Amino acid sequence: MNIIIVDDDAFVSASLKIILESYSDITVLATGANGHDAISLYDTYIPDVLLMDIRMEGMDGLTASKEIITGHSDAKILLLTTFADDDYIIKAIRTGAKGYILKQDFETVASAITAVHNGQTVFGNEIMNKIPTLLQAEDRFDYPSYNLTEKEFELIRLIADGLNNKEIAEQLFLSEGTVRNYLSNILMKLDLRDRTQVACFYYKNLL
Structure with missing residues (x-):
């Protein structure tokens, strides 16, 4: 490395x-x-x-x-x-x-x-x-305007909790491929780059 x-x-x-x-x-x-x-x-x-x-x-x-x-x-x-x-x-x-x-x-x-x-x-x-408190202090965002489904919201929460795709798949009774597809849709809808930004988005706007 x-x-x-x-x-x-x-x-x-x-x-x-x-x-x-x-x-x-x-x-x-x-x-x-x-x-x-x-x-x-x-x-x-x-x-x-x-x-x-x-x-x-x-x-x-x-x-x-x-x-x-x-x-x-x-x-x-x-x-x-x-x-x-x-x-x-x-x-x-x-x-x-x-x-x-x-x-x-x-x-x-x-x-x-x-x-x-x-x-x-x-x-x-x-x-x-410190992170949850700091990001909650920011102005909240109207997440329904991003057309997030209930399942996508749940997946965002699990990403923010630090779960990987396999762990999310097991918890939501989905395949890892389905989880990856959900994640791709979430990144596109929220105009985010990666899992880190998804977690930050959750703590800032959805918690």
Whole structure:
């Protein structure tokens, strides 16, 4: 698994590089110091995962994430920060980042990178506990105008609960193929990109 580390603290970058390269399946391709570096390095290397700080001089990690995801819709970005800032969490979710963990949880960084690489969305426990409250505070949306069926609503709820297609199929007594079809319809109706955005949509608008 090839990754890039971007952090304006050279000591943090070097420490993370040493820690992560102790794992046989992780290779650090390059390190950068700000959002401009992140964009340039991503375009050059197309890593499996970009591990990036949020607060950086020149260009912050959220702005860089938005730029990268605009050009690479399948980019997997894991944000690493010292701050469990409410505004940062909302912006990270809306930007399409695949995870947001705190630097003090350094012992979970390797497993978080692996999870993101495998298509999962990762938020530290402290952050995960905040998400429903933060997103409920946003203006609610008239979801019936999106023509969602009762079954689609139920599937959205299960996605938000973290269930995969197989688990959803078992719970709703459907085939995995049918679940995939429902998910495709939901993404089209809501103009969303992936499961992460479906979960965020649920917490923001439907909970």
